[in-house]
Amino acid sequence: xxxxxxxxxxxxxxxxxxxxxxxxxxxxxxxxxxxxxxxxxxxxxxxxxxxxxxxxxxxxxxxxxxxxx
Amino acid sequence: xxxxxxxxxxxxxxxxxxxxxxxxxxxxxxxxxxxxxxxxxxxxxxxxxxxxxxxxxxxxxxxxxxxxxxxxxxxxxxxxxxxxxxxxxxxxxxxxxxxxxxxxxxxxxxxxxxxxxxxxxxxxxxxxxxxxxxxxxxxxxxxxxxxxxxxxxxxxxxxxxxxxxxxxxxxxxxxxx
Numbered sequence: 001x002x003x004x005x006x007x008x009x010x011x012x013x014x015x016x017x018x019x020x021x022x023x024x025x026x027x028x029x030x031x032x033x034x035x036x037x038x039x040x041x042x043x044x045x046x047x048x049x050x051x052x053x054x055x056x057x058x059x060x061x062x063x064x065x066x067x068x069x
Numbered sequence: 070x071x072x073x074x075x076x077x078x079x080x081x082x083x084x085x086x087x088x089x090x091x092x093x094x095x096x097x098x099x100x101x102x103x104x105x106x107x108x109x110x111x112x113x114x115x116x117x118x119x120x121x122x123x124x125x126x127x128x129x130x131x132x133x134x135x136x137x138x139x140x141x142x143x144x145x146x147x148x149x150x151x152x153x154x155x156x157x158x159x160x161x162x163x164x165x166x167x168x169x170x171x172x173x174x175x176x177x178x179x180x181x182x183x184x185x186x187x188x189x190x191x192x193x194x195x196x197x198x199x200x201x202x203x204x205x206x207x208x209x210x211x212x213x214x215x216x217x218x219x220x221x222x223x224x225x226x227x228x229x230x231x232x233x234x235x236x237x238x239x240x241x242x243x244x245x246x
Contacts, residue, residue, distance in 0.1 A: 019144055
């Protein structure tokens with residue numbers, strides 16, 4: 001059960017990383033320099049990293065043994 | 070207001086840069102706010118879930134799922150914000166540039182010369198648009214092609230600027246001939 005969940009979780013994180021990269025690419029490529037949109041990249045990436053670490057922490061805290069029995 | 074990425078010609082100046090009205094952003098974010106509210110509701114009725122699932126197991130699972138949910142909401146918020154800010158309408162002394170971001174990796178950029186503008190129509194069709202002061206503008210060019218920009222603020226100001234530039238461009242063209 002843990003293995004399956006870990007695979008699914010990894011797929012989600014990889015997919016999220018691809019989506020976040022696409023969003024950052026759009027901001028860096030298409031935003032005019034005077035636009036304030038650039039300033040949102042760092043907070044977005046920081047918050048994403050915090051939430052990913054948090055999700056990993058909660059994922060490892062789930063009692064997977066109870067599902068195996 | 071120099072914007073190097075626009076590749077302005079010599080003696081071409083940017084006169085006005087418009088994004089869609091802030092009400093459009095609020096409308097698009099309302100769905101996200103509803104999602105946040107729904108997540109909070111699911112979490113707040115955990116006493117009901119405790120009757121079905123072991124509380125310890127449930128708390129850990131719901132914390133994990135909520136963190137993933139927060140990630141998705143964060144991405145959605147950023148995507149909506151990007152889509153809003155990347156829709157730009159730029160009026161210069163020579164051109165009108167319409168940049169429309171239709172989603173990820175789907176972008177349309179239209180340019181037309183102000184000298185070719187034949188007709189400008191502005192409309193404010195709804196009560197909300199009237200109250201908040203935004204609307205739609207349709208520009209007809211000499212090539213019978215029309216451009217419509219929706220839900221932009223400062224309609225009259227934009228129309229006056231475009232018409233002034235169009236008259237000036239035609240005067241210059243007449244003098245040259």
